[in-house]
Amino acid sequence: MHELSEWRKMQRIEWYLQSKIERALERLSYPKLAYSFDIPKIETHGDLSVNLAMLLVKEVRQNPRQIAQQIIDNLDIDSAHIEKAEVAGPGFINFFFSPQYLQKTVSNILEEGNQYGRQDFGKTQNAQVEFVSANPTGPLTIGHGRQAVLGDTIANFLEWAGYSVTREYYFNNAGRQMRILGDSVKLRYEGLLGKATEFPEDYYQGEYIVDIARKILEKHSDAFLNRPDKSLDIFKDSAETYIFEDIKGTLQRLGIQFDVYFNEKDLYDSGEIEQVIRLLKDKNLAYEKEGALWFRSTEFGLDQDRVIVKSSGEPTYRLPDIAYHRDKFERGFDLIVDIFGADHIATYPDVLAGIKALGYDDSKIKVLIHQFVTLYQGSEKVKMSTRRANFVTLDELMDEVGVDVTRWFFLMRSMDSHLNFDLVLAKSQSDENPVYYNQYAHARICSILRNAAEKELSYKNEVTLQRLEHLYEFQLIKKLLEFPTVVERCAREFTPHQLTQYLSEVSTAFHKFYTECWVLTTDKDLSQARLALCLATKTVLANGFTILGVAAPESM
RNA sequence: GCGCCCGUAGUUCAAUUGGAUAGAACGCUUGACUACGGAUCAAGAGGUUGGGGGUUCGACUCCUCCCGGGCGUACCA
Incomplete structure (x- = not known):
């Protein structure tokens, strides 16, 4: 570096x-x-x-x-x-x-190019960002979408801050929900073969369950009909395979690539679950009561002790969560970012307490809680539930409005705010979405540059920058100057929405400049200088788009 | 009951973490190209920041009490 x-x-x-x-x-x-x-x-x-x-x-x-x-x-x-x-x-x-300082800024932005805005404060440090972490029980919904885009973008910010970043997806393919999933597929499979059985209400109702059943049927015919034996894991396993394929496809479409898919099961296989139990017992921070194993979490400021192994012998979700975070520490991350939905608000204090109990520095963990997406069809509120199959999938959303709008939309609001997403509005007014406003500014600059090339005009000499002295030129440069500060703030405070807002300000400043200041004129020096300003603006917009994961179109 | 989040223009949201006259977008009203892309630009209307009290040079922001909404509050994840 x-x-x-x-x-x-x-x-x-x-x-x-x-x-x-x-x-x-x-x-x-x-x-x-x-x-x-x-x-x-x-x-x-x-x-x-x-x-x-x-x-x-x-x-x-x-x-x-x-x-x-x-x-x-x-x-x-x-x-x-x-x-x-x-x-x-x-x-x-x-x-x-001073004017000289502002003029100098333009040439220096051009010098830094696609590095402009990068920071050093995370240099030589490793960060891990865990997000989505949905169990493979169904397609990703719009709710997951917000978290997926937030997580990926926060990871981008950390990379721009100098961190080396690992994107991680944690999942559990055992558990009760997965059993119900397998049974749901089994019933649909039997249904396809004409066996009429009642489909319980608390089973997975979605059409995708039938699709999976159909695929099994195509592959294996009726080989699994009337076989109430244990080999029927085929239904659960197939469901997991197909659903994970679907989830990964959706993420890829959104431009998201995970480095690690971490299976909870590995924590049992590796003995880490047992180790955590032993470590807590050794420190007298775990004790038996009423047949269960309790974690003495009151020692760490919680209101009451928590069960970590039920009297049935099965661990509660806390135990693997704690073991998982211990594993993160053991892998040497300097910064651990967890992104959860508001429904997990109650679980993370237990994990932090557990981590502290094991002697790790819990201040390295940054827990980000985002509020829910409320979906509207016009003025009608849509309730979402994976099991009841009453949801709009992330794929369907992207079909409707495209990837760029999807990402921008999820990023433009503070994660503390509930996000009201009106499908009707998103579909009917997609032309007026702010993402187009910003992309248009970029495309417009590219168009000017094409025209300049035709007229054989280009920016060559730094001296010409002295010609930049119009009010709107200075206002635009001042905006461009803010970019590194904005990136730093977003990265330190995990607030991607501030970048979307900032970029809109850049676009506004550019459009004003464009309206008032003609770029390609007969005055060659002035044209050069203004071309340089166009290029600098393009650089900032493009770098911002890169961080947000949206395209920087040459034309629209 | 308790914990966390939210309440700001007609609507959806910001507000550099305690700063100066609370800002955008959409919608509404009225304007602007014989040239670089009108997916643009300019002007206007729109506010007791849910309410009361407190802290100080200064409060949308912090403390307190109400009101309203969301999510939790398991030997479910």
Whole structure:
């Protein structure tokens, strides 16, 4: 990995200002404390703003505006970067970028190209992201879709932050649900062969069960009819095989590739389940009561102890979950990200307690809980349940609106929010979806570049960038400048929706520039400079699209 | 009952984690190309941030009490 170049330090001009401010504080012998940089909402408030003076009031016991002025007086800032710094409002220090700095930004974005926006803070660290983790009992639904896209994109962000990332899918193909699944297929199989039996309500109702039964029938004819013996695992196993094939196909279509599919069963085969039990017992953190084995989770702040092995001898889900996370630690991950739906909210404190009990650092685990997708058909709410087969599959959604819209839609909202997904709206108004707005900006730039090539115009000389001085040019450059900061924030805080929002702002700034500033003119230097700005914009949009996993079309 | 999430414009959602005058999109009203893609741009209307109290220079954000919605609260996963 390369070290930060001089430019990259400047690219995050906050870092430059930070060191200058620090020195000023030393000179004034003011205490150092944590403050923040803001991008003001109002243009007259400058390009960057610092609230430091107001925070110093208690320590310094002076008027915050005076403090701010003293800090400014002791700043030794290069006017090639910052044109001016001034006190404003209750004591903000507002900084204004210089034109030279903004012009230089364009050429430097072009230099960094598809690396622009990458970060170093995860360098040499390994991260694991676990998501989807749906058991193979049916096709992926829209609910899974949100998690799949979130997980994949968060993994992308971590890669852009420098981490080496493992995408992992955890599943369990034993258990009661899988038995019911196998029995459901068996009944359908028998039904196809004319044996009329009642199909229980709590069995899997979906049409895909019949499809699987039909495939078995095609392959093996009636070989498994009237065979109530144990070999009937064929139904369960076939179901698992076919369904997993289907799930993987859906994920692939979404552009998602897992590095590891982790089967819960392996934790039993490898003895890790037993090891966890023994370790807990050795530490006196597990005890027998009423025929069950309990984990002393109250030692770790939980409201009551939890059963980890039932009196029947069967482990509860907690035990393999804990063993699985121990396995993650043993594989040496520095950062472990778990993505769950809101329905799993109650389970993760048990896992964290278990991990702590085993002596691992639970602060390495980041649990992300996303809220549900509520599906609407117009104004009518659709209840989803895999077993009742009352759902819209992820594949069906992609058939309707395409992959890019699907991904963007799931990413554009905070994961803390319930996502209302109106199918009618998504289908009928897909042309007005924000993803097209952004892709259109990209396609438009490509079109300009094609026209430029025909006219034999291209960006060659950095000196021409001085010609960029229109208000809309500066506004666009300032937006492009934010990209690395946005990527960092998204990666640190696991908030992909902030990138979708940011990219829309970039597109808006570009469309305004496009409307006001003609790119291909008879003034060759100006054309060059504006072409460079187009290229820089294209770079940011394309890099953003790459992270989000949507296409950057040359034309639409 | 308890835990977590949510409540912001007609609708769907943001708000750089405590900052300055709460912003977008859709929808609605009115405008803009004899040239780079009109899937665009400009202007307008639209708000007591669910409600009360508190913390401070400053609150959509933090604390507290209500109201409303979602998800949980197993020796189910």
